[in-house]
Amino acid sequence: MILKIILIIIITPLVGGLLAGMDRVISARLQGRHGPSVFQPFYDVLKLTQKESIQVNTMHRFYVYASLAFIILTVVVMLTGGDILLAIFVLTLGSILFVLGGYSSNSPYNTIGSERELLQMMAYEPMVLLTGAGLYYADKSFFIKDIISAKVPAIIYLPGVFLGLIYILTFKLRKSPFDLSMSHHGHQEIVKGMTTEYSGKDLAIIEVTHWYETVIALTLVFLFFATSSLESRIFAVIACLLAYLFEIIVDNGFARVKWQLALKSTWLVTGVLGSINLIVLSFFR
Amino acid sequence: MNYVKKSPWILHYDGTSCNGCDIEVLACLTPLYDVERFGIINTGNPKHADVLVITGSVNEQNIPVVKQLYEQMADPKVVVAIGICAATGGIFADCYNVSGGVDKVIPVDVYVPGCAARPESIIDGVVKALGILDEKRNAMKLK
Numbered sequence: 021m022i023l024k025i026i027l028i029i030i031i032t033p034l035v036g037g038l039l040a041g042m043d044r045v046i047s048a049r050l051q052g053r054h055g056p057s058v059f060q061p062f063y064d065v066l067k068l069t070q071k072e073s074i075q076v077n078t079m080h081r082f083y084v085y086a087s088l089a090f091i092i093l094t095v096v097v098m099l100t101g102g103d104i105l106l107a108i109f110v111l112t113l114g115s116i117l118f119v120l121g122g123y124s125s126n127s128p129y130n131t132i133g134s135e136r137e138l139l140q141m142m143a144y145e146p147m148v149l150l151t152g153a154g155l156y157y158a159d160k161s162f163f164i165k166d167i168i169s170a171k172v173p174a175i176i177y178l179p180g181v182f183l184g185l186i187y188i189l190t191f192k193l194r195k196s197p198f199d200l201s202m203s204h205h206g207h208q209e210i211v212k213g214m215t216t217e218y219s220g221k222d223l224a225i226i227e228v229t230h231w232y233e234t235v236i237a238l239t240l241v242f243l244f245f246a247t248s249s250l251e252s253r254i255f256a257v258i259a260c261l262l263a264y265l266f267e268i269i270v271d272n273g274f275a276r277v278k279w280q281l282a283l284k285s286t287w288l289v290t291g292v293l294g295s296i297n298l299i300v301l302s303f304f305r
Numbered sequence: 306m307n308y309v310k311k312s313p314w315i316l317h318y319d320g321t322s323c324n325g326c327d328i329e330v331l332a333c334l335t336p337l338y339d340v341e342r343f344g345i346i347n348t349g350n351p352k353h354a355d356v357l358v359i360t361g362s363v364n365e366q367n368i369p370v371v372k373q374l375y376e377q378m379a380d381p382k383v384v385v386a387i388g389i390c391a392a393t394g395g396i397f398a399d400c401y402n403v404s405g406g407v408d409k410v411i412p413v414d415v416y417v418p419g420c421a422a423r424p425e426s427i428i429d430g431v432v433k434a435l436g437i438l439d440e441k442r443n444a445m446k447l448k
Contacts, residue, residue, distance in 0.1 A: 044341075048339070048341060051336060052336040053336045053339040053341065053342075054339050054342050055339075055341060055342065056341050056342060056343070056344050057344075060311075060312065060344050063308050063311040063312045063344055064312045064344070066308040066311075067308040067309050067311065067312045067355075070307065070308060070309060070442060071309075071355075071379045071380070071381070072379040072380040072381075072445075073379070074352060074377075074379055211349055211350050212348065212349060212350040212352075212353060215350075215353075216350055216352065217352060218352070219352040219353060219379040220379050223353065
């Protein structure tokens with residue numbers, strides 16, 4: 021068990037980093053460029069660890085490390101087949117700590133980034149909870165190990181909840197049009213959003229945290245397709261990759277929207293899709 | 306191994322100039338030259354940047370800006386002055402408000418000549434700066 025947890029902690033960021041590298045290569049190809057090596061995110065993080073870390077105040081840095089710790093806990097809970105509600109709540113705590121880190125620097129750019137991050141959380145959190153509730157409705161268990169060993173994949177019961185999840189995945193993966201608080205692209209950012217005041221090792225930690233978060237987001241997609249059979253799990257991994265590819269294409273195809281539209285459209289789309297799906301399901305189950 | 310050569314992030318600042326070099330710097334990011342092949346990213350944030358790319362000369366108004374940008378960058382860092390204005394003040398050198406090249410205010414590591422500097426020579430200049438960045442990182446390790 022301990023060995024398994026250590027393996028999860030080591031392998032997850034490697035997978036997340038490779039996904040980020042693939043993202044950069046595919047984005048470049050979509051824009052008619054050659055793009056960097058697929059290992060570029062790892063070079064970036066290794067470089068950042070070799071840079072000077074400018075500390076604004078004592079708490080500033082603490083929040084980033086605390087955020088990483090809770091995100092790692094989420095990954096461990098999810099990938100060991102634990103309780104999905106616990107995972108969702110710990111994930112939220114990790115995100116909140118990151119927001120507090122943004123506020124603690126008192127920089128105007130960080131503050132505006134943090135405010136936007138809170139708005140984003142307001143937009144996507146209801147759908148994350150609906151996902152947990154929906155999976156419980158479909159499989160009568162909050163434990164991930166039960167959900168992925170069901171007879172029928174959850175997507176059969178929860179197509180609406182799945183579409184809602186895909187909608188908020190854009191927030192979680194920090195992709196356009198919903199990358200209000202910090203984006204991967206400097207040219208559409210107010211300086212650099214929430215990460216403006218971070219440098220060196222602290223920024224490297226933020227990158228690694230984002231790799232973990234990518235894997236968490238794709239694990240949620242995985243849960244909708246996986247059943248007890250091996251073939252379905254292979255298919256579920258392919259579905260995760262397709263969802264990620266879809267997000268990259270959306271990222272390249274859209275400009276950032278205003279926060280009003282982001283919030284309203286997300287509540288409307290996820291509220292309608294999620295709740296109608298759950299109401300219909302409650303008649304049949 | 307020093308990874309700074311594999312992922313140099315650039316901060317671009319334009320002083321007093323005709324914007325010719327400015328446009329050529331941005332041209333490096335376009336699909337034709339695509340400097341992201343080498344991991345080069347144009348950040349808008351001095352705290353994330355490794356290379357400060359300055360086009361145009363400095364004048365009385367932007368001296369504090371240039372100084373502040375340079376001081377906010379994390380070590381190791383290098384400065385690349387692009388175009389003749391950034392090197393000496395160029396055609397604007399005699400203006401009443403122009404102080405001269407960027408080296409009047411902050412230490413410059415690489416000068417890229419030209420009016421306007423061509424994208425190829427800008428990329429050459431940045432690559433040369435990476436060698437200096439590597440040396441600075443080694444000096445940091447010894448400290």
